[in-house]
Amino acid sequence: MKKGTAASNPHQPFFFDGDADHRELPADSLRHLARSLASQWKRYRKKLKRCQEKFSEKAVHDSRVETRRLLSTVELLGAFIPQRRVKKAQRVLKEHLDTFSALRDAQVQLRYVGKMQRAFPAARPFYAYLVECEERFRWQTRRGIKRIKTWRLGQAIARCEEELRGRRKRTTPRQAQTAMLRALERAFGRVLRLRKRIDPKRTVTIHRTRIAFKKFRYMVELLASVLTGVTEERLAAMRQYQAMMGSIQDLEVLLAALDKFLKKNEVEARPARQFREELARKREWLIRRYLDNADKVRELWR
Numbered sequence: 001m002k003k004g005t006a007a008s009n010p011h012q013p014f015f016f017d018g019d020a021d022h023r024e025l026p027a028d029s030l031r032h033l034a035r036s037l038a039s040q041w042k043r044y045r046k047k048l049k050r051c052q053e054k055f056s057e058k059a060v061h062d063s064r065v066e067t068r069r070l071l072s073t074v075e076l077l078g079a080f081i082p083q084r085r086v087k088k089a090q091r092v093l094k095e096h097l098d099t100f101s102a103l104r105d106a107q108v109q110l111r112y113v114g115k116m117q118r119a120f121p122a123a124r125p126f127y128a129y130l131v132e133c134e135e136r137f138r139w140q141t142r143r144g145i146k147r148i149k150t151w152r153l154g155q156a157i158a159r160c161e162e163e164l165r166g167r168r169k170r171t172t173p174r175q176a177q178t179a180m181l182r183a184l185e186r187a188f189g190r191v192l193r194l195r196k197r198i199d200p201k202r203t204v205t206i207h208r209t210r211i212a213f214k215k216f217r218y219m220v221e222l223l224a225s226v227l228t229g230v231t232e233e234r235l236a237a238m239r240q241y242q243a244m245m246g247s248i249q250d251l252e253v254l255l256a257a258l259d260k261f262l263k264k265n266e267v268e269a270r271p272a273r274q275f276r277e278e279l280a281r282k283r284e285w286l287i288r289r290y291l292d293n294a295d296k297v298r299e300l301w302r
Helices: 029-053 057-077 083-114 123-147 151-170 173-196 203-223 232-264 269-300
Strands: none
Touching (some): 029 173, 029 203, 057 083, 057 123, 083 232
C-alpha cells in the first residue's frame, strides 16, 4: 500500500505509517481553542435545531456528531479552566447523547439483520421486532429532542468562555502550548492504558478503549488545522481504527437484543441457534481482526 493512501478495502484497515513527528502548536493556540469553542457551540445549536424541526436519520446523526465534538472541545478546556465549569457542560451534553442511544442502536441493528434475512429464517421475525423497536424509539427520541433546551448549556458555555478569556490574560503562549499538548498526551495515554487491559473475552474492555480513543480523536480533529503532523490521511486512519472497535460493540449490543427477543418470543430452536451462532462467529472475527491491529494505535500518534 502506498504511504499516505487510505485503504479501499474496509476489511484491511489503513494505518498511517509516516515518520515520527515533533508535535507543535502555534503561539495563538489558546485563541484557536476559544474560537473553536464559539464555532462548535454555534454548529451544535444549528444541528440540534434542524433535528428538532426536521427529524430524520441524517439529522439525528449530524446532531450526535456535533454534540460529541462540542463535548471534546469542552474536555480540552479542562487544561485551562476549573473542572467544575467543565463538568457542568459535560453533564448536559452527555444527557443529550443519551437521548439518541436507543434509536441509533436500533437503526444499526436493522441494517445488519436486514442483510441476513434471506440466509437465516430466524432473522425475519427478529427483523420485524426491530422494526417495531425502531418505530417506538423514533417516537421517543423525537419527543426527547424537542424537549432539549439550550439555555442551561448556554450558561455553562458562557462561563467557560469567560474563564478562558481570563486565563488567556494570565497565560503565556508557551504555557498554553505546553498545557494543550499535555492534555492530548494524557488523553492518548489513557487509550494506551486501556488497550493494555483489553481482555478478548470481555468486550466491555474494548468498548472502554473505544470511548477513550474517540475522545482523543475528536481532540485531535479540533486542533488539526494548527497541530503539526495531523494530515487527512492520519485522521482517516484514526476513524478506521475507531470503526473496528465500534463494529464489535454493535455486534455485542445486537446479540443482547437478540437474546432478549428469544426469551420473550417463540422461535424455532434450530434456526434461532444457527442465526445466533453466526452473529457470535462474526463478533469473534471482528475481535480477532481488531486484536491483530490493536497495537498499531501507537502509529497514530507519534
